[in-house]
Amino acid sequence: MRNHSRGPWLAAFVSATLIGAAANAANVVQTKTAGAYRIELNVLPAEPFFSKQEVADKHVQNGMEVEGGAAPVAMDAATHPNHHLVVHVFDKKTGKAETGAAVTMSFEPVDRKGKPAGAAQQVPVVIMQAVGKGPRSTHYGNNVTMPAGRYRVTVTVNGGKPGVFVVSASDASGATAPMKMKMPMNMKM
Numbered sequence: 001m002r003n004h005s006r007g008p009w010l011a012a013f014v015s016a017t018l019i020g021a022a023a024n025a026a027n028v029v030q031t032k033t034a035g036a037y038r039i040e041l042n043v044l045p046a047e048p049f050f051s052k053q054e055v056a057d058k059h060v061q062n063g064m065e066v067e068g069g070a071a072p073v074a075m076d077a078a079t080h081p082n083h084h085l086v087v088h089v090f091d092k093k094t095g096k097a098e099t100g101a102a103v104t105m106s107f108e109p110v111d112r113k114g115k116p117a118g119a120a121q122q123v124p125v126v127i128m129q130a131v132g133k134g135p136r137s138t139h140y141g142n143n144v145t146m147p148a149g150r151y152r153v154t155v156t157v158n159g160g161k162p163g164v165f166v167v168s169a170s171d172a173s174g175a176t177a178p179m180k181m182k183m184p185m186n187m188k189m
């Protein structure tokens with residue numbers, strides 16, 4: 001009776017997925033599907049980075065634990081980073097976090113019509129985890145300097161089809177809003 005195991009497993013998977021989505025909802029700017037992956041883009045306030053050793057030695061509770069990839073941009077870097085621009089990458093079918101993906105990321109300012117309005121900047125992609133949250137919190141990106149404005153963010157995973165996001169970085173605090181807010185048609189502005 002192999003089929004009997006399928007129902008409960010599926011139900012557990014679905015509820016775990018929903019709980020995960022709810023917990024992260026406040027910080028998720030946009031989600032896109034690209035090839036075999038679901039990519040969640042987050043634009044957060046700049047975050048401190050720590051090595052595994054520092055996390056252990058200094059009993060760090062909050063921040064980013066560096067797992068690999070490019071050099072992290074420190075919060076007090078000369079470039080004055082104001083945002084933590086990162087993506088979580090999940091297997092589209094299983095929902096599992098990708099922990100060893102090759103991710104590229106760039107962002108460029110765009111005007112109101114979505115046309116490029118400045119030079120694209122490549123993000124040196126750090127592979128990191130949230131301190132204490134383990135491999136399933138794996139994400140990719142870095143602290144960046146993103147003055148208030150609209151940006152197109154282009155992400156590739158393992159050389160696949162790019163995921164393209166358009167986001168608004170509202171100010172230095174890191175507060176953001178999705179660009180395509182749905183408003184009722186009859187709303188009075």
Ligand SMILES: [Cu+2]
Binds near residue numbers: 047139
């Ligand atoms: Cu991070």
